[in-house]
Amino acid sequence: MVPVLLFLLLLLGPAVPRETHTGPYSLSFLYTGLSRPSEGFHSFQAIAYLNDQPFFRYDSEGRKAEPLGPWSHVEGMEDWEKESELQKAREDIFMVTLKDIMDYYKDREGSHTLQGLFGCELRNNKSSGAFWRYAYDGQDFIKFHKEIPAWVPLDPAAQNTKQKWEAEEVYVQRAKAYLEEECPGMLQRYLPYSRSHLDRQDPPSVSVTSHVAPGKNWTLKCLAYDFYPRGIGLRWTRAGDARETESGGDVLPSGIGTYQTWVVVGVPPQDKGPYSCHVEHSSLAQPLTMLWGKRQEAKAEGDLGTRPQ
Known part of the structure; x- marks a missing residue:
């Protein structure tokens, strides 16, 4: 299981820009769903990153969003109970998607992995980029193109996912608004609590x-x-x-x-x-x-x- 997860991380690419000094800044989320979790791995896990630093995690066992590292000592940055409820809802949708893909391929017995990576970036206090994509068993599955806007299938089973996620126009507009407005807004809100950590310079x-x-x-x-x-x-x-x-x-x-x-x-x-x-x-x-x-x-x-x- 571990090699598969590492491969998916490489496939999805870096969640953050390489340089962090005085910006750019990014907020990203990495979701992982497993059809057959093993010891040490939960059926669902979410990790949120500010630049390349994990700042909170959530999993299907504890079902609580918990701040990590220096952010565990910060007061007022986030309503963690509210964030936990949001992640619970996203977990349910995510695991249904994994089940739908397995049903499409008529393979409910094997071990399968779905990962999602989404987030946004700020440069000079302005939104400069966003991404939202998924991989299934180590292969690109579907991604969101916010300029169209639409979900772009990258796998035969993703046609069904696209139809489901675009059943109503409002769902597509919500995804676009999340990447262009909500995500940058969250990042702006987090930065006053995080700049000193993200802009630090530790010599080698x-x-x-x-x-x-x-x-x-x-x-x-x-x-x-x-x-x-x-x-x-x-x-x-x-x-x-x-x-x-x-x-x-x-x-x-x-x-x-x-x-x-x-x-x-x-x-x-x-x-x-x-x-x-x-x-x-x-x-x-x-x-x-x-x-x-x-x-x-x-x-x-x-x-x-x-x-x-």
Whole structure:
């Protein structure tokens, strides 16, 4: 089940913009419905995000919307009882949709997953984008095109979903109004409680390590971690020239509201370099350079632009 969920997250794409410093800001919701929930997974779960930070969750077991992270200590941001009732209603509709798809394919015995991703974005305090789409068993299913406006089927079974969701014109207009008015309005309401957290700048810690096996190349790894926002530049150079890396490059959540990434390069035993890892991040006054030698670790200070040797 876990690999399927991870694949769907990749399929649906990022729920938020990569950069968060002083905007843009986004509000998004990721819904997941499972026909056969297993241990540790609920039949329905909703997670709401402000930019890339989860700020409340809801699931089919507790049936309560609960704030997460720093938002769990904020008073007056949301009426959580009212939000819980809203998520209950959305859960019911979502799970009916999953059942309808399974009925279309006449497959009520297998394990199936439906995910939905929807939300909006603000730039310079103005609405600049919105999205609403679904995936079924790892494949695009249906999406909303607000300019038409209409639901656009991306799967044979989605024709039935489209007919059901467009049975009355008011349903289509409500979806359009949600993306263009209600969602941006909610985001505007949340920002006064959230800007200090979303606009923060956490500089990366950087570690350079190496190892070699007899008769093999040196393997150099540059790890950057505990940084926020997500956008970062990380590369190996030899005598100032960029080197092609063998692995790494993906920016991953650390699980504590920050990010981590790494790059790995191979170096022949006779190649003495010099090799350096270069790090660029919005929290740094200038790029940070870590020279390959013995294991080194440094905390990058944004106002110092230190270049450890």
